[in-house]
Amino acid sequence: MKEENPSSIVGSKSFTAVAINCAAKAGEWVKTKLGTVEQPHLKVSVADLVTEIDRGSERLIRKLISTHFPNHAFLGEEGVEPGAAASSQAIAAAKDAEYLWIVDPIDGTTNFVHGFPFFCVSIALAHKGEVIVGVIYDPISDELFVAEKGKGAYVHGKRLAVSKEQTLEQSLLASGFPADPSYALPLNLQSMVHLAPKVRNIRAAGSAALHLAHLAAGRLTGFWEYNLNSWDLAAGSLILQEAGGTITDIEGSPYQLEVRNVVATNGHIHQELLQELRKSNQ
Template sequence: MKPLELNPKVPYVVGRKSPTAVAINCASKTGEWIKSRLGAYNELNTKHAPGDLVTDVDKGAEMMIRKLILTHFPDHTILGEEGVAPGAAASAEALSEARKSEYLWIVDPIDGTTNFVHGFPFFCVSIALAYKGEVIIGVIYDPMRDELFVAEKGKGAYIHGQRALVSKDAALADGIVAVGFNPDREFALPTNMKGLNALAGQAQSLRAGGSAALHLAYVAAGRLSGYYEVGLNAWDIAAGALIVAESGGIVTDTVGNPYDIGVRHLVASNGKIHKELLDVLKSADATGITQ
């Protein structure tokens, strides 16, 4: 894979035929199509829970991404949200099988479908490429703001070609932390609510935008100092986790174990507040992990 080329006049250049370029092309083209369908979807259904929505646009977007990737890399495997049955068990099984592949693309065609359905402008396309189980490329595209977040392992993270860096907040009390309201009402949502209540008394302020991938992108951009959520899937996290790490941040599970594509309970931060975040969640019994 051709590495990123940097020069003073063009801060961020990607080889046209590289996997990074393909991911960028997929995300941008698909994102623009999704934007054109805002308020114009034809089908709306629920999956695992009442708040877990899917539209014909999600399915069409994933099909578009699959075709574009396989045109360039026909031997690669693709794990996409819309190709997996609802529920944590089905997600884990699909990932277990898919991660056997040498090259695995991990795709969320619309991260933030509920926002898309309601016209709330906080959703994105998330595309990652893993090599032998390790994420090496991450791309997130926000079509409503025309913001492109890109990272290649060991090469840094960029927002439209400009280097992304995490915030400098040194304490939880100084930072804004994002949280998620997972649609799983039996396990994930109650656990997240315990974490939210605990963090509300410790962080400067909390936010909940409704897109895990964009929350991670915002941590990487320094707009958030941290993000916590229990009950996520590989496609929610993979691209954003690399982007955060390449921006100088830290991504772990909720008890501090290093990030892996199988992680479902997540903490991401600028690194400086990471231990404090983990300690608050542990004290509140809000990790979602039984030790």
């Protein structure tokens, strides 16, 4: 059956309902495994970890999605070889699919391994390259962030709205410490050093998806990071935009699935943050 509207009901299950169900089930399962990981596996560096829990969460989500939508394409972090080049190739090959599910089974694996309670399950659905559903579930706080294209963003039924800060100096920003030690990490540290005296403060809690969700909820003013992947950003990009925020690449071009260097804000400080980031990298 071909859907005329990307948000329509298919086989009695809406896309959003399936995404919510998958995120909730995977998140609850992941939470039961907290504290059980003895030896994580390294990917590209000591800061880039994967566990059997990541893989199990992805298998669970893939199975649930394929039950409802067997013909949809699926891009999960654990199905892609480590490294920026492999990630870029994977999204380039998949992005033009009619329907593509983009999944991070645990965003914040390092936090999960250490028992630091800031990680989530991130699930997005793109229709011909445009994100139409985004769901981020934080099992520790039991917050489920949901957005459908054109229908707003919500957490526990409450509509999300970005913060109202108008200037960088009033802003609470978030960023991260990228796993790539040769390119992205030095660049991000340079930006942090440049920005820290110009803002209220900076947080780096270890989950890009959750940072975007908190930005959409008005708890942060802006976020930037280098060398992220589509599964880190896709769901959060829609949730943020539906909450009134702005997300672009580092040059200020609109977000699309292949963006890796990202800037996201409440909209009010976007140009100012872009400008300072450019200065930091000169």
